[in-house]
Amino acid sequence: xxxxxxxxxxxxxxxxxxxxxxxxxxxxxxxxxxxxxxxxxxxxxxxxxxxxxxxxxxxxxxxxxxxxxxxxxxxxxxxxxxxxxxxxxxxxxxxxxxxxxxxxxxxxxxxxxxxxxxxxxxxxxxxxxxxxxxxxxxxxxxxx
Amino acid sequence: xxxxxxxxxxxxxxxxxxxxxxxxxxxxxxxxxxxxxxxxxxxxxxxxxxxxxxxxxxxxxxxxxxxxxxxxxxxxxxxxxxxxxxxxxxxxxxxxxxxxxxxxxxxxxxxxxxxxxxxxxxxxxxxxxxxxxxxxxxxxxxxxxxxxx
Numbered sequence: 393x394x395x396x397x398x399x400x401x402x403x404x405x406x407x408x409x410x411x412x413x414x415x416x417x418x419x420x421x422x423x424x425x426x427x428x429x430x431x432x433x434x435x436x437x438x439x440x441x442x443x444x445x446x447x448x449x450x451x452x453x454x455x456x457x458x459x460x461x462x463x464x465x466x467x468x469x470x471x472x473x474x475x476x477x478x479x480x481x482x483x484x485x486x487x488x489x490x491x492x493x494x495x496x497x498x499x500x501x502x503x504x505x506x507x508x509x510x511x512x513x514x515x516x517x518x519x520x521x522x523x524x525x526x527x528x529x530x531x532x533x534x535x536x
Numbered sequence: 537x538x539x540x541x542x543x544x545x546x547x548x549x550x551x552x553x554x555x556x557x558x559x560x561x562x563x564x565x566x567x568x569x570x571x572x573x574x575x576x577x578x579x580x581x582x583x584x585x586x587x588x589x590x591x592x593x594x595x596x597x598x599x600x601x602x603x604x605x606x607x608x609x610x611x612x613x614x615x616x617x618x619x620x621x622x623x624x625x626x627x628x629x630x631x632x633x634x635x636x637x638x639x640x641x642x643x644x645x646x647x648x649x650x651x652x653x654x655x656x657x658x659x660x661x662x663x664x665x666x667x668x669x670x671x672x673x674x675x676x677x678x679x680x681x682x683x684x685x
Contacts, residue, residue, distance in 0.1 A: 393577075393626075394624050394625065395577055395626070396623065396625075397592050398621060398623070400618070400619070401593070401599075401600045401618075401620075403603070405614070405674070406607075406608040406617065407605035410613070410614075412600050417585065417592075418589070418592060419583060423593070427600075433559060436563040436565075438565060439565055440565035441541065441563075443541075443666075445590050446591065446667065447543050448546075448559050448561060448569075449590035451546040456552060456557070459548055459552045459555055460552035462606035463553075468550065472549075474547075476543060476603075478541065478542050480541075485666040485669050485670070486669075493633065499670060517625055517634055520633075521635040521673055522671065525669065525670050525671075525673055
């Protein structure tokens with residue numbers, strides 16, 4: 393079954409001196425969020441950007457895929473701390489997505505954890521959309 | 537050109553079916569957003585976000601700034617651009633869940649531009665939006681763009 397999610401943004405003015413707003417999202421979970429080109433390409437000054445939102449989507453998607461994969465091999469995690477860092481080069485585009493995870497998974501060894509993390513890195517839907525378009529890296533550590 | 541990095545963190549506790557996660561932005565623009573699998577594949581209410589909603593927000597924000605940039609370059613900076621992204625995730629046989637589409641709806645108020653020039657600039661904005669290029673491995677990006685008086 394297909395799942396749909398939408399979001400709405402308004403931009404006013406030109407790129408360099410104008411500004412945008414990502415409206416409160418339909419779920420009500422966040423927003424409105426302000427965006428500007430200066431905050432995106434220079435210092436963020438507490439403002440989000442498309443790249444940060446992609447990082448949030450990717451870190452969240454990866455955590456879920458890993459939790460599902462670990463449960464499938466009989467080791468549901470106690471806790472996973474994931475992060476994603478997105479690299480954006482203006483004029484070139486988004487060049488890199490770097491995933492990190494520190495996991496607490498009772499009864500699992502380091503090799504088993506790394507294998508599950510690799511599979512989640514390749515299998516999560518956000519990775520699937522990015523695959524081949526960016527350098528995708530993973531740093532996985534077990535902390536039992 | 538400078539490399540720009542943005543990051544976000546997630547703390548996930550428990551298994552996929554019953555566990556929950558919290559998503560925080562590196563800039564602090566949003567913090568500890570709750571999400572869960574039930575909400576991700578369900579109707580998406582209850583104040584919980586999902587990876588797909590965050591992608592929709594990223595795409596709407598990215599396309600809006602890309603289009604503002606291209607219009608400015610064409611000598612017609614916009615008064616106002618309204619952009620909605622609808623991101624679709626679906627189960628594809630043999631491939632599991634994939635992001636299959638992002639449908640953009642654009643309503644633009646741009647003084648002094650005609651319909652043909654607007655269409656050309658919209659196509660350039662799609663090419664120039666880093667997000668549109670990023671998700672093309674699995675997703676089809678469609679654009680419904682109209683000028684408003």
